[in-house]
Amino acid sequence: AQRVTQPEKLLSVFKGAPVELKCNYSYSGSPELFWYVQYSRQRLQLLLRHISRESIKGFTADLNKGETSFHLKKPFAQEEDSAMYYCALRIVDTGRRALTFGSGTRLQVQP
């Protein structure tokens, strides 16, 4: 079965420091990867998807099929980036119409 692993439960950095939230997945076929974010007192929402190859709020993520990873990166963290981040996977070549989420990483950006 497909699986998404986020090894860090908590990542604490200072404002202005680089951030990398790790995500690894297990699936040998064609996956689609996403990052979701939940800010304090807000709903869980989509941050970015790998097929878009876009930068959202300064965050980027590159799908590395060789390493089966989809790490989320930002060169300079801001305090407003503090939130819970979830990596999610969709298996393209099955009829399963749902996302598989990782366990999440809480990012704390300290002033």
Next chain:
Amino acid sequence: SQTIHQWPATLVQPVGSPLSLECTVEGTSNPNLYWYRQAAGRGLQLLFYSVGIGQISSEVPQNLSASRPQDRQFILSSKKLLLSDSGFYLCAWGRTGDVTEAFFGQGTRLTVV
């Protein structure tokens, strides 16, 4: 615009009691509907999803069940709650055929005592 409503926001229930959590979506037709559970240290676990009325896919064997009596209504139920059913339950919807983006409700905090 589309909105999703989930209630109640918090619930405290004794062990062995029944459960019914309701979720409704407005502003869209034939959405994909999902129930997730967010347990401490375990992230988001998919419980059920539905691609149409009466069509329910179960992801994990458990004490819970789901039903979709109407196009935009999704209900999570249990006949007898267990302590291990405590957690944060999230309902979500997605556009027909598009499983890439899920729109989440505010969630229900269930505590079984």
